[in-house]
Amino acid sequence: MGDLSLSSARASSSSPALAVSSSPFSTGNTCSAEAGHSSVCNPETPLPAESFFLRKLSSNLYGLISTEIDDSFSDVLFYVSGSVIPLHRCILAARSPFFKTLFSKDSSYLRSFAPEKQATTEDTKLKIDFDRLLSTLKKVGGVSYGAFMATIGFLYSGQRVTTEVKCIDDHCLHEACRPVIDFAVEMLGLSSVLDVTDLKNYWEDFLQNVLEKAQVDDILPILVAAKTLGHEQLLLSSQNSVAVSNMSTIDIQKQLPMPLSEEVLLLRCKMGLLQPETLNPTHERQCQRIWKALDSHDIELVQLLLKEGKVTLDGANALHYAVAYCDTHLVNAVLQLGLSDLNARNNRGFTVLHVAAMRLDPSIVLRLLFSGANHLETTPDGRTALQLSSRLIRRLNNDSSIEIESLQKGRICVEILYQAGTNNLVDVPASPLPANDEELYERLLYLENRGNICLGSP
DSSP, rough: OOOOOOOOOOOOOOOOBBBBOOSOOOOOOOEEEOOOOOOOOOSSSOOOHHHHHHHHHHHHHHHHGGGSOOOOOOEEEETTEEEEEEEEEHHHHHOOOOHHHHTTOOOHHHHSSSOOSSSOOOOOOOEEEEEHHHHTOOOOOOOOHHHHHHHHHHHHHHSOOOOOOOOOTOOOSSSSSSHHHHHHHHHHHHHHHHTOHHHHHHHHHHHHHHTTTTTTHHHHHHHHHHHHHHHHHHHHHHHHHTSSSSOHHHHHHHHHHHHHHHHHHHHHTTTTTGGGSSSSHHHHHHHHHHHHHHHOOOHHHHHHHHHHTSSOOOTTTHHHHHHSSHHHHHHHHHHHHTOTTTTOOOOOOOHHHHHHHHTTHHHHHHHHHTTTTOTTOTTSSSHHHHHHHHHHHHHHHTTTTTTTHHHHHHHHHHHHHHHHHHTTTOOOOOSHHHOOHHHHHHHHHHHHHHHHOOTTTT
């Protein structure tokens, strides 16, 4: 996809949010995601004057959605993530088949998407709750304000529109970090639903390139989106990336919906790529039996299986499994068996504390630390449990769909791991382990009094 030639155009009248750059993401602590390439098509290269006029037209149209412009000429109000955005039906219909079809419907149908709660106003403009509109479509969930405005900016201007995506790491290159991937997946979904071909192709190509650099956990949302949206080439590429990775069979089965997990495992089998757990079928069967016992909360059955002597608790990565997929009480029960090496690593090189840090469950993190888990152990790419939790909570802080309770739990995890690093967990009574949430809360209060923890801070 070629860019509109803008290098010789006068830049004084351009909007600062219209980007002309060679890379879709900037360096620094925020990444500017470009909404796509220009959709203004001309088989002949524009002359300098024509290029300037097109640039001027693009800038003027983009100015219609600027907060500094009087919105009295708008005829539709979109409600997105708590914001009200005045737009113009004629432009949207001309640029998107989805909007053209939508605005062709009768007024009673359009009014069915009005926000349930809105301020009393005499404004007679059409009002649409965009999340409510998208809820009628199975292919896409909610949409963030940033993704919506990046898409609208492209529809109005025909040029790349930058949107800042807050990054997890201070020194990230923004090539394949999770916020970038989440934003790109969101843009792919929205542009697919709105049937904006240029924008859709841009983000599909972008995600294709990301697959070579991203961690396997971050490829999973790309895989799910490609399957849901029907992007066959992206689907095949992402399936291949997961199949050749070191993600275990059980993690694939747990983290992907059934049809997709079966397809990935079948592809892995066809490629002749056997994971360590499948090299010994007998061992694999024994591990599966222990995992099923854990799923059933049957700790007595786990003990009986261990007595058979065919597999150990660490050999089955049972504690890793419990920490990742079971509740706090079962994790406590496995710990009380006293048969697990708390710093043992699974086939991906993660300790149980790393897994707990990614789950953001403070009760499990605290139990592991009290039991002797080493918070200084690092993942194969050099991250500690604290860094894992911090990365996740910084990402969730920017997700408006995340419940406050989940954010609070994540912040507590970060604080607990931070206190472990400053030795403020030393001398905390470690026996017995916290048996319930009330006792856990009392322990957290103890830590707060000793270490002056602020649970509300990220």
